[in-house]
Amino acid sequence: MEDTNDESSLIVIILDSNPMQRIVRRNPQQLTQCLDSICVFANAHLMQRAQNSIAALASDATKVEFLYPSQNSQMREIRQIDGQYEKFTQVEKTIKLNMASMVKSIDQNLIEQKAEPMLAGSIAMALCYIARLQREKPPGCKLNARILLLTGSLECASQYMTYMNVFFTAQKQNVVLDVCALDESMTLLQQGCDITGGQYLKLPQTEGLLQYLLWIFLPDPATRSKLVFPPATKVDYRAACFCHRELIDIGYVCSVCLSIFCKFSPICTTCHTVFKTQAPTTSKVKKKKTKA
Structure with a gap:
């Protein structure tokens, strides 16, 4: 039997935390519910194999920040919850504490002036992070990396060239881009999923976000061909x-x-x-x- 211990799987999760999203303005608790689902999804990925790893970013209209792994030394001293695996506690609490800190630092006036989300910049930062980890891998070790983007923002055609650059960069790096559209369908991100071989999903209802994450986006691209997924929509190019x-x-x-x-x-x-x-x-x- 072939030994695959030298292979690891990395998922970089990008959460659109822009408060100008329609779903967030309609229900401010929606962002908290999405964050809870992301934490469960991240721990489910870590549970599959010991070599698996996770990273999480959040972006609004002004900045992109890492939620996990955290550069804050205080986040590394998180105490374990009794009865919970230590790694799961660290991932969940670090993501939630960093997101709370990011939301508190949001300048509402600046957000309203720059209503366009920095989704393309978030994907570019995720690709840079993946490229750094690939360079740090010892010889003979393989990193299977993919990006999962969750957003409820509207289409942003003004960043068309930036989107195309990150899409073809991801294709060149063999990084799969998955997109979960929480509100409206997004044509450019649908093109990016098709270019990189990822999965695009327009969420029918936000209440079932966790179920769709575990069903559609948790399996790796090699396993998806053996599963039954919703019928693919025609890509608007x-x-x-x-x-x-x-x-x-x-x-x-x-x-x-x-x-x-x-x-x-x-x-x-x-x-x-x-x-x-x-x-x-x-x-x-x-x-x-x-x-x-």
Whole structure:
């Protein structure tokens, strides 16, 4: 039998903690319920194998912070709860204490000015963390890493290029991106899941979040092909124009920098390339031959 003790599985969980999300404004306790489900999901992943590891990030409209592992020395002195595995206690309490500290430090006025979530930046930070762990691995050891993003924010087409950069970076690093949309369906994140080979789920109801996390996102990508999942939705591969940041069906592409525009412009606003337009050709009138 093949020895697989040199393989480890890492899940980096990203939670969108932006208070401007509709589900959070409608029910402020929704963020706490999501956090409880994430802690159970993280411990379930650690329970599968001793080599498994976990990391958690939270992002709003202004910053991205690590919830676990924590850089705070006080978090390392968490006392174990009687009857609970020490690792589970550390993960659960560290995530919740760091999230509470992050929520208390939120500047509401600054959040309202920058309502767009930093989801692409969160994915980029997770990829950097995964790349560092892969470099620190001893020779012969393999790290199977994936990212799970939970968000209730709306579509943000203004970050189209940033999204595409992190999607193809994850594909190059063989990092699978999974997305759980808590509110509205998100086209760009759906494209990222399809590019990286991950699973995209528009949550039917938030009350069953934990059940969907354990059913859809807990199995590793190699095991998912043997399970029965909800039918996959058709991926909308429309691109966002660089002029109005809106998804378009047909547009104009710059031949130099590949920027996309919904209307023709003689000068590319991204790389300032000037395009030469050909004048319309005029048809010559043939002269009729006169008979002698």
